[in-house]
Amino acid sequence: MKQTLLVAIGALLFVLLSATVSPVHADNGPHGGYTATTDACAECHRAHTAAAHSLLVSDTTSLCLSCHGAAATGARTNVEDGLDTTANRSLRGGGFVNVTMNPAENLPGSSVQILPVTSSHDVSGDSSTVWGYGSIDSNPNPGATSISLTCASCHNPHGRAGAGNAATYRVLKGNNASNTPLFGAQNASVNLPDEVVKTYYTGVNGDYFGDHGAMVGGVAINAAMTAWCAQCHTRYHGPYPATPGSTDSGDAVFKFRHVTNDTTTTSCMSCHPGFVSYYPGCVSCHMPHGTGVRMSSNSGSVPWPDGGLIPSGDNRSSLLRIDNRGVCWQCHVDRGISFP
Numbered sequence: 001m002k003q004t005l006l007v008a009i010g011a012l013l014f015v016l017l018s019a020t021v022s023p024v025h026a027d028n029g030p031h032g033g034y035t036a037t038t039d040a041c042a043e044c045h046r047a048h049t050a051a052a053h054s055l056l057v058s059d060t061t062s063l064c065l066s067c068h069g070a071a072a073t074g075a076r077t078n079v080e081d082g083l084d085t086t087a088n089r090s091l092r093g094g095g096f097v098n099v100t101m102n103p104a105e106n107l108p109g110s111s112v113q114i115l116p117v118t119s120s121h122d123v124s125g126d127s128s129t130v131w132g133y134g135s136i137d138s139n140p141n142p143g144a145t146s147i148s149l150t151c152a153s154c155h156n157p158h159g160r161a162g163a164g165n166a167a168t169y170r171v172l173k174g175n176n177a178s179n180t181p182l183f184g185a186q187n188a189s190v191n192l193p194d195e196v197v198k199t200y201y202t203g204v205n206g207d208y209f210g211d212h213g214a215m216v217g218g219v220a221i222n223a224a225m226t227a228w229c230a231q232c233h234t235r236y237h238g239p240y241p242a243t244p245g246s247t248d249s250g251d252a253v254f255k256f257r258h259v260t261n262d263t264t265t266t267s268c269m270s271c272h273p274g275f276v277s278y279y280p281g282c283v284s285c286h287m288p289h290g291t292g293v294r295m296s297s298n299s300g301s302v303p304w305p306d307g308g309l310i311p312s313g314d315n316r317s318s319l320l321r322i323d324n325r326g327v328c329w330q331c332h333v334d335r336g337i338s339f340p
Helices: 060-068 221-229 326-334
Strands: 098-101 113-116 127-131 143-148
Antiparallel strands (some): 127 143
């Protein structure tokens, strides 16, 4: 059984609406840049005969996949297979059905493979749980239940989704009044500046942005992405400064947590405060769309935040980038960072 789960929502979905048969990019083509006599509306909307809400020609995810699906030609980002079709390289966010990745990237001789997805964000509109959503709670509270996600939960297909109608990275919803909030009590408020030159595929080593992240518009994107993901996975975000695993949060479920990026600064210090310790971001360990990594006995039997044990095995992969707990090894052994 393929498990679809909610672990790191921001991470970052690439499923975007499109309106031409030639490949298009976020905040270009149908995603912004409209004119007074634009033709783009007719690709996705019907004024009087719409088949879905918001006057769409089909449900949100199906419409997105009509350009960003495996058999579609409207965009270079094939999010079903996790592939940039122009560069023939793996997408940074992974895939929803298959994924092009190296699940053992820290082992010499390992290589990129095409794998079936073992865990992914569920953008089908079915009911799911957003693990870790909400404030610190002394009573057991694993997260928000009965939440339905589509591509448009994270992305604004019209583009210019940031404050002041600024373009955002992957048209992710920012602090803009036109964005519909995922939760009634909380709107997206983190703006991720857009890239001038868009790169949709991973680096050679498979990292989302490489070891040293990326600076976009003066913002350290690894840190900003962590803040963006934490809008939904609130209690997963372990605050800086702290020694990993040493600070009791007061939460009944998310009691001790790994430290993540310092989001109070936008420089290199967001990951390297004092150039002594490394505080990873969400995308340092997780793939926002979906992963194909495999879990052995210990990794595959970790209880879910609500105490449940199903699904288990490979489907307990939690959007991780490397098999089992290779992400732990990569930092604490390969990079020589001290254990907690």
